[in-house]
Amino acid sequence: MPTSDPEFRLSQIVQLAGATDGSNRDFETPTAFKAGSLRLFWNGQECEAWDDRKGWTETSDHTVKTLVAPRDLDVLSCFYQEVSLVPGIWNVHGSPFDPSGALT
Numbered sequence: 001m002p003t004s005d006p007e008f009r010l011s012q013i014v015q016l017a018g019a020t021d022g023s024n025r026d027f028e029t030p031t032a033f034k035a036g037s038l039r040l041f042w043n044g045q046e047c048e049a050w051d052d053r054k055g056w057t058e059t060s061d062h063t064v065k066t067l068v069a070p071r072d073l074d075v076l077s078c079f080y081q082e083v084s085l086v087p088g089i090w091n092v093h094g095s096p097f098d099p100s101g102a103l104t
Contacts, residue, residue, distance in 0.1 A: 013041070015077045020070040027076055032061040037081035040064065043074055 018027035029038070040047045040056050047054040055067040061083065070076060 013077055013079045015075065016040075016064065018076075020072060020074045020076065022071050023069050025066045025069050026059070027064050027066070028062050029064070029078065029080065032083040033058075033080035034083060035061065038064065038078055039080065041077045042070065044077075 014030055016027035016029060018024055035058060038058055040049075042054050047056065049056055049058075051067075053068065057065050057067075059065045064078070066076070
């Protein structure tokens with residue numbers, strides 16, 4: 001039964017939605033995330049939010065803004081604590097902490 005207090009579970013690594021065209025800096029996650037839990041990867045390398053070259057900012061519970069616009073072939077992906085209103089144990093299948101899914 002859903003409750004009004006959200007629970008958080010780890011997402012799988014997902015690609016961010018948004019054009020990588022050299023001018024767009026706004027990207028969306030497929031689901032809502034807990035503030036401060038997002039980890040961003042730019043072409044497979046983790047980027048810190050404070051980085052001068054490939055930094056980023058959480059602008060809402062679904063969106064991220066990069067400091068510089070990714071180029072045409074760049075790939076932005078992330079994982080985060082996903083907001084869920086469904087009570088139960090966390091499903092971490094496919095997360096960086098359980099890539100084989102052995103915990104599910």
